Amino acid sequence: MKFYYLTITFFVIISSCSSNKKEYYDTGELKSEYKNKTYIEYFKNGKIKEEKLFNNNEKSYLKKVYFNNGILNWEANYQNNLENGIYKEFSKDGILITEAYYKEGKQDSITKIYFPNGKIHLINNFKNGIKDGKFQEFYQSGKPLMYAEYLLDSLVYYINIDEEQQVIDEYRKILLNAKDTVYVGKNLNCVVKIYGTILEEPIIEILFSDKKFEENLPFKILSSKNGEANYLVTPQKEGDYNIYLKVKIGKENEHFIIKKIKVLR
Secondary structure, eight states, X not given: OHHHHHHHXXXXXXXXXXXXXXXXXXXXXXXXXXXXXXXXXXXXXXXXXXXXXXXXXXXXXXXXXXXXXXXXXXXXXXXXXXXXXXXXXXXXXXXXXXXXXXXXXXXXXEEEEEOTTSOEEEEEEEETTEEOEEEEEEOTTSOEEXXXXXXXXXXXXXXXXXXXXXXXXXXXXXXXXXXXXXXXXXXXXXXXXEOSOOOSOOEEEEEEXXXXXXXXXXOEEEEEETTEEEXXXXXXXXXXXXXXXXXXXXXXXXXXXXXXXXXXX
């Protein structure tokens, strides 16, 4: 008996999907229809407003949305009612202005945005819906305007350039990691992490000193690789100290960081 019920239900669904359903505006114009696995919605002028081309079920389809002049506005693929695959957007003149990729409803991989003349305006990278990777913006001339790098939605590097290709402003994330307290005669490890693309070897100056600079200790470098350097210092007197860090990379402005350290006996 249960099998008979399921069979009839399946038959009704298939029959419903294969029929031509129509809906009309109050003024008599055709508003929408469903035929041949395709849902079509119309403007009052008779031009197509929206299309859904279904695959094997009603949750997987290609959706197209149009301007009222008949030009395609945007199109996207859906799986389980979530955007999945390539998304394209066009101007009213039919010019491609955006290309993006979605995975399970979230932006993923490269997104490109174009000027009306077809040249690249923006190139952005996403991972699982968040900013991750390189972000680039260009003038219409094709010259770079902005370059940035994100790591898991956090900005780690940024440079803004005018049309003469002079730097307007810049930012680079640099971290100085060390314990807040250390005992006399014990080693204090310090890690300097420089984020973003590094085109020239960084010049790093690091000093362990009391606030009056009367007690200065040099750091011993343990390792340096891929923008990360490890240092070690062994305080000999108790008191309040600071780690003074200065980083210089190419033509960038100098970066300064001060971290407070307490030395205990």
